[in-house]
Amino acid sequence: MPLHIPVDPRLHLIFDLLAWAAAAATARLLYGWRLKELAGTATAGLGPGYALSLAAGAIAGAWVAGSANTAMMTIPYPSHSIAGALAGGILGVELYKAARGIRTSTGAIWVGPLAVGIAVGRIGCLLAGIKDDTYGIPTKLPWAVDLGDGIGRHPVQLYESATMVIFLAVYLLALKHRRQWVRCRAFYIFVFVYAAQRFAWEFLKPYPRLLGPLDLFQLLAAFMIAYALTFDARARRSHN
Numbered sequence: 038m039p040l041h042i043p044v045d046p047r048l049h050l051i052f053d054l055l056a057w058a059a060a061a062a063t064a065r066l067l068y069g070w071r072l073k074e075l076a077g078t079a080t081a082g083l084g085p086g087y088a089l090s091l092a093a094g095a096i097a098g099a100w101v102a103g104s105a106n107t108a109m110m111t112i113p114y115p116s117h118s119i120a121g122a123l124a125g126g127i128l129g130v131e132l133y134k135a136a137r138g139i140r141t142s143t144g145a146i147w148v149g150p151l152a153v154g155i156a157v158g159r160i161g162c163l164l165a166g167i168k169d170d171t172y173g174i175p176t177k178l179p180w181a182v183d184l185g186d187g188i189g190r191h192p193v194q195l196y197e198s199a200t201m202v203i204f205l206a207v208y209l210l211a212l213k214h215r216r217q218w219v220r221c222r223a224f225y226i227f228v229f230v231y232a233a234q235r236f237a238w239e240f241l242k243p244y245p246r247l248l249g250p251l252d253l254f255q256l257l258a259a260f261m262i263a264y265a266l267t268f269d270a271r272a273r274r275s276h277n
Contacts, residue, residue: 039181039189044166052161060154067149071212075220079143087143090133091126098125106253107170109245116170119155120235124257127228127264142272144224148208151227156201163194173241191241200234221276225269232261 068076080087102121107114130143162171166184173191175181181189204227211219218226236258244252251259 039183041183042163042166042185044164044185046165046168049161049165049169052158052164056154056158056161059157060150063153064146064150067212068146071215072146076146079141079145083139083143084137086133086137087130090129092129094129094132095122095126098122098128101125102253102257106244109247109253110170118254119158120232120254120257120261123151123228123231124261127261131264140271140275142221142224142268144227145220148219148223148227149205149212151231152201152205152208155231156198156205159194159198159201163192171242174243176241193238193241196238196241197234200230204230217276222269222272225265225272228261229265229269232258232265236262 099117099119099122100115102124103116103118104114106118107116134140134143162169163182163184166172167186171194172184173193175188176191177189178191180192182192183189208219208223208227211223236255239252239255239258240250242252244254247253248256
C-alpha cells in the first residue's frame, strides 16, 4: 500500500516562502562562517548590472520554461520552474560577464542557498498534491506515495530534495576543510549535480515529451550539464 500524503495546494506557496527564508538564512550563516572573503573577491567590480541580469534571467527563465511545459498539456496554464530559473539566471549572468570581460566564477556564494532552497521547495511541491503537476508516474515500489488520487507514485519531489541534501552535506564538509574546489568550481559542480539528477528524475514524470523520449526540462538540463562541464574545465585549467 502506498503511503498516503495529506495534500493541500496552498502548501506550495507556504513552502516557497519557507524556501526563500531558508536560502537567505543559509547565505547569512555561510557568509559569516566561511564565505566572507570569497564573496568579496567574487563580487568585486561586478556593478549593479550583475544583480539585474541575474534577476531578469531567472524570472524570465522560470516563467518561460514553466509555461512552455504546461502549454503542451491538455489544459494549458501559466507556470514557473526552478530549472528554468536556474538556466535563465545562468544565461543572464554569463551574457553580462561576457560583455564586461569577466572570466572568474561569481556563483560560489549561491551554492549553499540554492541547494537548501530547492530541498525545502520541493517538499512543498509534494504536499501540494496532484494539482501541482510535479507528481511522479505510478509505481509499486514500497516507498510509493498516494497524493490523494489512490495511485501509488514515485515521490520524485523527495528524490530531488534528498539529492540536494546529500550534495549540501558534501559541500559543507569541503567548505569546512577549505577545499580548493569550493572557491573556484563549486557553482559549476552544483549545476552539474542539479542538472544530472533533474535529467534522471524527469523520466519518472508524466510530462509531455518534446524531443523523442525527452521533455523540455531534460533539454534544459542537458544545456546546464554542457555549461557546467565546459566552465568547470576552464576553471580547472586556470587554477592548475
